[in-house]
Amino acid sequence: EVQLVQSGAEVKKPGESLKISCKGSEYSFTSYWIGWVRQMPGKGLEWMGIIYPGDSDTRYSPSFQGQVTISADKSISTAYLHRSSLKASDTAMYYCVRRGSSFGANFDYWGQGTLVTVSS
Amino acid sequence: EIVLTQSPDFQSVTPKEKVTITCRASQSIGSSLHWYQQKPDQSPKLLIKYASQSISGVPSRFSGSGSGTDFTLTINSLEAEDAATYYCHQSSSLPDTFGQGTKLEIK
Numbered sequence: 001e002v003q004l005v006q007s008g009a010e011v012k013k014p015g016e017s018l019k020i021s022c023k024g025s026e027y028s029f030t031s032y033w034i035g036w037v038r039q040m041p042g043k044g045l046e047w048m049g050i051i052y053p054g055d056s057d058t059r060y061s062p063s064f065q066g067q068v069t070i071s072a073d074k075s076i077s078t079a080y081l082h083r084s085s086l087k088a089s090d091t092a093m094y095y096c097v098r099r100g101s102s103f104g105a106n107f108d109y110w111g112q113g114t115l116v117t118v119s120s
Numbered sequence: 121e122i123v124l125t126q127s128p129d130f131q132s133v134t135p136k137e138k139v140t141i142t143c144r145a146s147q148s149i150g151s152s153l154h155w156y157q158q159k160p161d162q163s164p165k166l167l168i169k170y171a172s173q174s175i176s177g178v179p180s181r182f183s184g185s186g187s188g189t190d191f192t193l194t195i196n197s198l199e200a201e202d203a204a205t206y207y208c209h210q211s212s213s214l215p216d217t218f219g220q221g222t223k224l225e226i227k
Binding site: 095 | 121149150151152154156158163164165166169170205207209211212214215216217218219220221
């Protein structure tokens with residue numbers, strides 16, 4: 001069964017950096033896009049960006065461009081979300097998602113989420 | 121950026137009732153519209169893809185329709201387990217966007 005397994009919850013201080021991971025299994029990791037979705041406490045879903053591990057093609061939402069870095073290591077089927085200089089407003093649940101390579105594809109699999117808390 | 125507007129934001133419904141949630145796009149997106157269900161403390165789950173295509177394992181009471189700018193998610197004969205927040209998502213053009221969500225409460 002396809003799985004996306006994310007790294008565990010993080011508690012950080014403002015100004016610290018963050019890198020969370022998402023490991024895919026039971027499918028061809030290089031043939032699907034991996035995306036990241038943010039959900040702030042009590043709020044809706046926000047698309048942050050996606051990466052195609054096959055060639056590292058990466059796209060960002062304008063809202064997150066320059067604020068986060070998405071990367072992938074296809075040798076270990078793992079994608080990453082990196083954020084430097086965290087703020088309290090980065091407190092959120094972060095989900096990785098799998099997206100098909102065809103036009104207009106959906107997010108058919110979701111990770112379990114990584115809760116990030118930023119507090120002094 | 122394409123804006124998706126869902127209605128209603130919140131609905132309180134009784135079991136066995138029929139529920140309709142709408143999603144309107146700010147410009148035409150063809151059929152690149154998908155629906156997700158998120159229960160409390162769970163990851164979202166894909167319900168309907170490409171506006172009307174069913175997903176294996178999803179109960180048949182869930183259906184979708186529409187194309188272009190107007191889309192509908194219908195839940196026939198609502199069950200208590202359907203209490204959740206429902207989101208539409210467009211992938212017609214980057215950046216992908218989500219609707220603001222519709223929270224269903226079961227009376």
